Amino acid sequence: MSTDETRHPADDGPRRLHVRAGTAATDPYTLSIDPRRAGWTHSALRVLELAPGESHALATGDSEWIVLPLSGGCVVTTPDATFELLGRESVFGHVTDFAYLPRDAQAQIASGAGGRFALAGAKCERRLPARYGPAPEVSVELRGSGDCSRQVNNFAAADAFDCDRLIAVEVLTPGGNWSSYPPHKHDLRRPGVESELEEIYYFEIEGDGVGYHRVSPSRPGGADVLAEVRTGDAVLVPDGWHGPSIAPPGRAMYYLNVMAGPGDTREWLISDHPEHGWIRDTWPGQPVDPRLPLRPAAAPGEDRR
Template identity: 35%
Template sequence: MAMLLAQANAQTTGSQPIVQVTPERAGWTYTGFEVYRLKKGESIRREASGVELAVIVLEGTCHIRAGGEAFSSVGMRTSVFEDKSPEGVYAPPGTEVEVEAATRCEVAVATAVTEEGTGPVRRITPADIPYERRGEGNTRRYIRHILDEHHPAAKLLLVEVVTPAGNWSSFPPHKHDTESAEEAYLEETYYHRLHPSHGQAWQRVYDKQGLDEVLTPRDGDVVMVPRGYHPVTAPPGFSSYYLNVMAGHHRTWKFQIDHDFQHIAPKDGNIMGKVEQPR
């Protein structure tokens, strides 16, 4: 389980991903993830064969063509830590997607293995993305629901989270690795960014059957969560950003909180905070 961390190659640019996770690499069934850093004029092409796909423009601006549709000037923020929502494009299986950088940009490509999608190709705009304040005190963090259960898709779930320096996130520790009335199986990746970028976060991935890994992802690294609980902390002096990609047998986010932390969990078990209209 020491392979739960995929380290970024920050020197990679252009058509090669700086970090990549495939189902084969992770040893699971559905979830894939990769990130590209493009200079103006550079482009990437992806064929969504056997997967549904979401391109999320994390930083900068891109032109995206998919399934005969052309979306110009996608993306509007200069940093993932800027108080703005991202933009992107969703593509069902069988769609060819091309991304061309209009400025220097960072682009995430999230995939889920499926023969079914929820078409058509569409642009994901800030107006589509609810904003949530979750937690209190040193568990406060800020969440943007890019592609959740209320948005059409077959498998993919996408959220991004900003955690202030010194705070905890993905907390209380929870898991979603079995199928039951109370829980859904979801494979999950965490794409970590730090501000300042020379920092690191801490993430523990553990269960009650012997899995126990404490990982220290740096800027651009990806943590894979095949099972177990997976809390994150941002050390003092470094703000944390992460993009979550989840996919599983069914497209629903149901989880179980670690019983050791039930005394601080909401009595109804719902860790969701105040969800606001998109902004």
């Protein structure tokens, strides 16, 4: 078996865990990963590109969704509310605002100037109200230190924004640094220790560069990926130790993490790889990479387009 395939539970055939840009396009999405395609039960991700003046009608179905601008801005309209998302020039710019859409809802996403928008989703049970997420309220965390420094935009972290099952964050890694390190996993339900979460990594590399991402097995026959990732690529993590994600020298790496799982509690609890977890003990003695934050969160009222 190649290093980016694993067995598909539905038909016992191989499924590709490294999803290269363009290989999972379904009109109108340039990337469309749903639970069936991924071979799991909850996590989903779509990337929508709109030309100037275009719009898209979205039926949320049995999932909750967050509309997250990758580039450009949009207006999200539901029967009960309208949210104007100022967005941003690119994922390497400012933190963006976003909109939450509940299950069993109809919405329209329209963009006057055009843009690209991530739809991060999770199959869920509760129907929460549609809401606006202001950019200034997004917690920006500088995680790690030295060449393990990275920036985490916790826009829909488990303790930051209320969803039923969806957990989503953005990670920005300066050129030459390692993130998602030490390798860690969340594929078992161990109350208070580890949560079971299916995860999607969506990548963009500054300046059309290349990066690398590793998933190593945590169980016999588990996920095993060593991928050269480019802008528009995704990696599915059904199980296994994931990390590092390696940014090339001179080019920053962005990835969007989308997670959800079957547990009763929405929480992100991880176990470090036993051979690499020691690296965390070295961080207090090193400074955070001075290139971080790559761009500060926008001030209230500041134009983030």
